[in-house]
Amino acid sequence: MPRVVFLQPDGLRREVAAPVGITLMEAARQHGVAGVIxxxxxxxxxATCHVYVEPDWPERLEPPEDMELGMLETAWEPRVxxxxxCQIHLTHDLDGLTVTVPAEQAxx
Amino acid sequence: xxxxILIIGGGQAGAQAIDTLxxxxxxxxxxxxxxxxELPYQRPPLSKKFLSGELAADRLPFRHQSFYDxxxxxxxxxxxxxxxxxxxxxxxxxxxxxxxxxRLLLCLxxxxxxxxxxxxxxxxxxxxxxxxxxxxxxEGLKPGARTVIIGGGYIGxxxxxxxxxxxxxxxxxxxxxxxxxxxxxxxxxxxxxxEHRTQGIKLICNTRVVRLTGGARVERVVCADGSIHEADxxxxxxxxxxxxxxxxxxxxxxxxxxxxxxxCRTTDSAIYAAGDCTYHPSLRFEMxxxxxSVDNAFEQAKAAAQNxxxxxxxxxxxxxxxxxxxxxxxxxxxxxxxHDQQVTRGDPATRCFTVCYLKGGELLAVEAxxxxxDYMAARKLIAERARPDLDKLxxxxxxxxxxx
Numbered sequence: 001m002p003r004v005v006f007l008q009p010d011g012l013r014r015e016v017a018a019p020v021g022i023t024l025m026e027a028a029r030q031h032g033v034a035g036v037i038x039x040x041x042x043x044x045x046x047a048t049c050h051v052y053v054e055p056d057w058p059e060r061l062e063p064p065e066d067m068e069l070g071m072l073e074t075a076w077e078p079r080v081x082x083x084x085x086c087q088i089h090l091t092h093d094l095d096g097l098t099v100t101v102p103a104e105q106a107x108x
Numbered sequence: 109x110x111x112x113i114l115i116i117g118g119g120q121a122g123a124q125a126i127d128t129l130x131x132x133x134x135x136x137x138x139x140x141x142x143x144x145x146e147l148p149y150q151r152p153p154l155s156k157k158f159l160s161g162e163l164a165a166d167r168l169p170f171r172h173q174s175f176y177d178x179x180x181x182x183x184x185x186x187x188x189x190x191x192x193x194x195x196x197x198x199x200x201x202x203x204x205x206x207x208x209x210x211r212l213l214l215c216l217x218x219x220x221x222x223x224x225x226x227x228x229x230x231x232x233x234x235x236x237x238x239x240x241x242x243x244x245x246x247e248g249l250k251p252g253a254r255t256v257i258i259g260g261g262y263i264g265x266x267x268x269x270x271x272x273x274x275x276x277x278x279x280x281x282x283x284x285x286x287x288x289x290x291x292x293x294x295x296x297x298x299x300x301x302x303e304h305r306t307q308g309i310k311l312i313c314n315t316r317v318v319r320l321t322g323g324a325r326v327e328r329v330v331c332a333d334g335s336i337h338e339a340d341x342x343x344x345x346x347x348x349x350x351x352x353x354x355x356x357x358x359x360x361x362x363x364x365x366x367x368x369x370x371x372c373r374t375t376d377s378a379i380y381a382a383g384d385c386t387y388h389p390s391l392r393f394e395m396x397x398x399x400x401s402v403d404n405a406f407e408q409a410k411a412a413a414q415n416x417x418x419x420x421x422x423x424x425x426x427x428x429x430x431x432x433x434x435x436x437x438x439x440x441x442x443x444x445x446x447h448d449q450q451v452t453r454g455d456p457a458t459r460c461f462t463v464c465y466l467k468g469g470e471l472l473a474v475e476a477x478x479x480x481x482d483y484m485a486a487r488k489l490i491a492e493r494a495r496p497d498l499d500k501l502x503x504x505x506x507x508x509x510x511x512x
Contacts, residue, residue, distance in 0.1 A: 045430040074484030
């Protein structure tokens with residue numbers, strides 16, 4: 001099982017083992033990672049599972065589709081390494097993926 | 109001192125309240141009573157990827173069991189609350205137990221409105237609301253199966269789209285003159301009707317179901333005009349009503365839902381309510397509303413949790429909704445009731461357009477079809493009571509955020 005790391009807004013580091021095939025958002029939510037709200041549950045409709053992907057990782061992910069890009073523009077403080085965690089599907093290659101959870105989420 | 113908080117109902121609102129209570133530092137006893145056997149789970153996929161089988165059941169729960177263990181949540185699943193005694197602050201459960209509470213939170217949700225016409229009681233008449241409803245429907249969605257959906261609202265259309273993708277021969281019967289007539293503008297209805305028909309769905313509006321017939325199970329649907337629709341599989345999606353019997357029997361004020369104030373408090377000061385079951389004031393929209401919405405359940409539960417802990421928190425959010433049908437995403441924010449102006453941005457033929465509602469010049473609500481940017485910008489504008497420039501608003505080349 002790949003292990004992924006969330007750097008929470010409260011400063012805590014949460015490492016979570018998650019099965020291949022689920023999304024990064026689901027991994028966060030199942031374990032109650034702080035700051036990943038994911039209100040719409042992965043429908044790409046709310047931008048509340050926004051994360052910053054740590055260096056070296058962005059190019060190893062599948063690039064975002066238009067819907068995600070549209071949502072990201074209106075996420076809380078988007079940056080070049082912003083992604084919606086509901087659109088990142090976990091694979092073995094993503095073992096060690098590290099993301100920072102923003103201090104706030106859109107509309108929250 | 110508040111030592112026990114009892115939550116009845118394990119849907120979106122109940123799950124969120126637990127989360128907020130612990131995050132906010134409540135160390136006392138939290139008991140969740142849910143008549144559903146499953147850990148609190150997401151409902152939206154039930155008509156979409158869970159119905160089609162793309163999403164496995166283990167991906168529906170919000171949280172793993174370990175989360176509840178870690179946070180010391182007493183889960184009483186598959187248990188029904190039978191009676192609330194507000195005077196004694198006690199709830200009787202179907203397993204014979206009684207739970208005493210200091211604060212009670214009702215997250216009872218909504219229940220499907222039932223058909224009442226002759227034949228409604230026949231086996232094989234499916235409703236779609238909870239996880240156990242799904243396997244029976246899915247089993248019937250075999251390629252070529254004649255699938256009749258009664259009701260062209262969110263549930264009906266999402267189910268129709270899923271069934272069609274699974275290869276079924278789908279007929280949707282809608283009583284009104286257009287689909288989703290209570291929730292979207294006529295050009296949005298037209299757009300979605302066209303999408304469904306293009307995908308091969310037989311969509312019939314202005315038709316009233318008068319009778320279901322069959323032998324051991326339902327086999328056909330008879331409409332007022334005499335038309336008969338053969339049904340191998342039948343799903344009914346004709347709306348929902350608040351699940352409020354428990355509250356009403358306890359003597360709490362109920363009307364269209366459990367009456368709560370902006371602090372999510374019912375007419376009993378120790379009892380709060382959140383989610384689809386509430387009839388609550390919207391200060392922003394200056395009316396009482398009952399919302400069937402993930403967002404409202406989530407936000408109202410968050411506010412309720414704060415209030416349960418004695419921290420006055422007003423619930424007054426701009427609600428939002430979404431629906432996925434085929435490759436279309438409908439995003440709605442705000443409430444359009446009482447609007448005096450309507451502006452469409454963009455051409456439906458481009459498959460990307462937005463309908464805006466205004467009242468006295470203020471943006472009230474937006475229905476965005478495949479247009480995330482308009483929708484997200486509108487969420488902000490509506491909350492701020494912004495007054496967009498009408499010419500700019502009508503011009504799809506001007507970004508929504510730049511219309512003020």
